[in-house]
Amino acid sequence: MKDKNAWNPYLAGALSGVVSISSIYFVGKYFGASTTFVRTTGMVEQLFSPERVAKMPYFIKELPVIDWQWMFVIGIAIGSFIAAIGSGDFRIQLIPNRWKSKFGDGRKKRSLIAFIGGTIAMFGARLADGCPSGHGLSGSLQLSVSGYIALICFFIGGLISANWLYKGGK
C-alpha cells in the first residue's frame, strides 16, 4: 500500500518510540490514553452532582483532575494538527473514504456507529485497564504479559466487528 505524502511508517513509528523513551527517562511517564476519558467524564459529572462523584469508587481511583496523561492526549490533537497543516493533509471530513464507498454519504449512520463503537470500546478499555497505547505500546515494550494478551484480543475483537461491518451484507 503506497501512500503519498506520508512518512515511512517504520520511521514514524521508530521516532515515536524515541519520544516514548524520553518521556519514560525524563518524567517516568508511560504512554496511555483511556484513563483521560474517565477523568474527563468525572469532571463533566462533577458539574451536575459533585457529591455523588466524590463517593463513586471509580472516580476515587481515577480522580477527575487534569494530569500528565490528560495533557498528553490534548497534545496528540495539537501535534496532529500541526503536522496535517504543515504537510497539506488537513481536510475537514465528516465521512471517511472507505466508509463512503461502502455505506454512502449519510452522516447519521456513520455518527451512530461511531458513537456506539466508542461506547463499547471505552467500556472494554477500562475493564482491560488500558487501550492500544497503555497496553499495546507501553505494556508490550515492557514485555508485560497483560500487554501482549490485550494486544492480541484487541485485534481479534476488531477483526470480528470490522469484517462483520464490511464483508457482511449491507
Next chain:
Amino acid sequence: MELLYGLITGVLFGFFLQRGHVLRYDKQIGALLLQDMTIIKFMLSHIAVAMIGVYFLYDLDLVQLSLKPTILGGVVIGALLFGLGWGLLGYCPGTSLGAVGEGRLDALWGIVGMLVGAGIYAEVFPYLKTTVLTWGDYGKITVPQVLGVNHWGVIIPLLICMFFFFRWLEKKGL
C-alpha cells in the same frame, strides 16, 4: 511542570502519528480487514525501539517499569470488547483526538461515545471489581519472568521475529 511535559510529549507523538498516516479511519479499518498493515508497522516499530531503549536504561537503573497486572478476566473480556468497539469506530482513544486534529470530525462522535462508555464503566465498577476483576489474577508479570529468562533473552528473539514479519509484509505489499 509535569503537565507541560505531558503536552510536549503528546504534541510530538501526535506529529509522528499524523506523519505516519496512522490516524486515518481507512488505515485502522484497513488493518482489521488485513488489507493495509500501516498501523501494525508503526506500532511494532515503536515497540521495538522503545523496548531496547527502556530495558537498556532499566539495566543501568535509570528508569522504573510501570506494569499493569495480568487479570485474565478483565484483560481478555475487556480487550475483546474494546476490539469490537474499535472495529465499529475505526479510531482508538489516542488516535481519535489525533484524527480530530487532522480534520476528521466523525471521530468526535466516537469521543462522545467513549466518554459515555467511561461513565457507564464507573457506574458498574463496584460490581465488576468483586467479579470479573478477580478472575485469573496473576499480578504484575512479564514474559521473561514467566519463561524464567533474562529480558534480553526475550527481546532479541522478538526483534528477529519482527524483522522477518516486516520483510514478509513488504514482500506481500501489505
